[in-house]
Amino acid sequence: xxxxxxxxxxxxxxxxxxxxxxxxxxxxxxxxxxxxxxxxxxxxxxxxxxxxxxxxxxxxxxxxxxxxxxxxxxxxxxxxxxxxxxxxxxxxxxxxxxxxxxxxxxxxxxxxxxxxxxxxxxxxxxxxxxxxxxxxxxxxxxxxxxxxxxxxxxxxxxxxxxxxxxxxxxxxxxxxxxxxxxxxxxxxxxxxxxxxxxxxxxxxxxxxxxxxxxxxxxxxxxxxxxxxxxxxxxxxxxxxxxxxxxxxxxxxxxxxxxxxxxxxxxxxxxxxxxxxxxxxxxxxxxxxxxxxxxxx
Numbered sequence: 001x002x003x004x005x006x007x008x009x010x011x012x013x014x015x016x017x018x019x020x021x022x023x024x025x026x027x028x029x030x031x032x033x034x035x036x037x038x039x040x041x042x043x044x045x046x047x048x049x050x051x052x053x054x055x056x057x058x059x060x061x062x063x064x065x066x067x068x069x070x071x072x073x074x075x076x077x078x079x080x081x082x083x084x085x086x087x088x089x090x091x092x093x094x095x096x097x098x099x100x101x102x103x104x105x106x107x108x109x110x111x112x113x114x115x116x117x118x119x120x121x122x123x124x125x126x127x128x129x130x131x132x133x134x135x136x137x138x139x140x141x142x143x144x145x146x147x148x149x150x151x152x153x154x155x156x157x158x159x160x161x162x163x164x165x166x167x168x169x170x171x172x173x174x175x176x177x178x179x180x181x182x183x184x185x186x187x188x189x190x191x192x193x194x195x196x197x198x199x200x201x202x203x204x205x206x207x208x209x210x211x212x213x214x215x216x217x218x219x220x221x222x223x224x225x226x227x228x229x230x231x232x233x234x235x236x237x238x239x240x241x242x243x244x245x246x247x248x249x250x251x252x253x254x255x256x257x258x259x260x261x262x263x264x265x266x267x268x269x270x271x272x273x274x275x276x277x278x279x280x281x282x283x284x285x286x287x288x289x290x291x292x293x294x295x296x
Contacts, residue, residue, distance in 0.1 A: 014198045015242050018147035018161035024191035025164045026139050028171035031189060032062065033132045035175055036125055039182075044121045049177040049265055058177050060124055062170070066131035069167050073138040076149040076160040139164070156205070165199040168192055173263045180265075188256040194225050196259040200293065201229050204240050207262075207295060211288045218289045219247035222255040231289065249286035253277040262293040 014021070036059055044056040053061075119127075142160065150157035172192035179186035188196070197220070200207060210233055217232040230245045231238065251258070257276040260266040268290050271277040279286045 013159060014162060014165060014195075014202045016165075016195055016198045018159075018164070019144065021161050021164045021168065021195050022139060022142055022147075024189075024195045025167045025171070026136060027189065027191045028168050028175065029132050029136050029139070032171045032175045033129060035178055036062075036128050039121070039125070039178070041121060043182060046181060049180050050174075053177075055178050055181065056121060056124065058174050059128055060119075062174050063124060063128045063131050065170050065174075066128065066135050069163070069170070070131070070135050070138050072151055072163050073135075073142065073160070076151055076163070077138070077141060077146055079149070135167070139167075162199075162202055165195055165202070168195050169199050169263075172196065173260070173265065176260070176265065188259060190225075193255040193259070197222055197227050197229065197255050200259065200262045201231075201240055204231065204238060207293050208238065209292050209294055210238060211292050214285070214288055214292070216248035216282060216285045217245060218286060219245060219250040220258065221250060221252045222258055223252075224254050224256070227255060247281065249279060249281040249283065249289070251277065251279055251286050251290070261290050264293070 039055060039059070044059075045054050047053075048055045048058045050058060142164070147159060147161040147164075149160045151160060151163055152158075168191070172188050173196075176186055176188060208231070214233055216234075217230060219228075219230045221228060228243050229240065230243075230247060231240045232245070233239075253261075253271070254276045257266060257271055257274075261268060261271055261277070268277075268287050272279070
């Protein structure tokens, strides 16, 4: 059965308990810290699953990301996330981030390499361990009264619980970028699989870049865990909802594989060559949908 629809104008509340999102974020901090601590010197310069990045580059990027998320959580817990400064920042990101995407990506690609070349692996690993401890302390402070505190981004308010899901995404996906090159059977954790499909669903307004000529409705039927969600796009814009809907295409997938496709880590062709993803109905529409997700 179809449930309440989200639109691009409404603040997004993820249909997963905020306490579960927080628990997943804490678990991913622990997993990442353990993975990074175990990286050998020879693995440090090996290729990661991120095109053009070594494993050391990914660790350097994560060190910066942990500091950023700590500041966001500080702002929310301190009550300033919904203030004029953060609202101005949110309005700015709505206009500037899409236009500046090529420059943003160039900087994002260059900074980790600069840090990796300037600092030894042990120094960067030590910095990440300290950043992980700081983020863990902030996550442990967040309680039920804090989950709905707003942070402005891309021109609209988002609840702190959404940013905690973004933490899960950052740590779980980049953790997979490292682990998948070191362990053949690496996969997203159970905690991440339960949260991240809903993170991408909630981030639709700025992560789903509607392909030219895209019209129709997509149903996602996910397993491990079992989740149902859908998206639709027509002349009136993009909408999404939970549950079942009459769809032009239905994607049946393992939750972890679905997330890694949307994150650009697994190609649609590779996924369809296995039994972890199948498409019923308009396959061209489903393929177009799966390939249309980007951070900016």
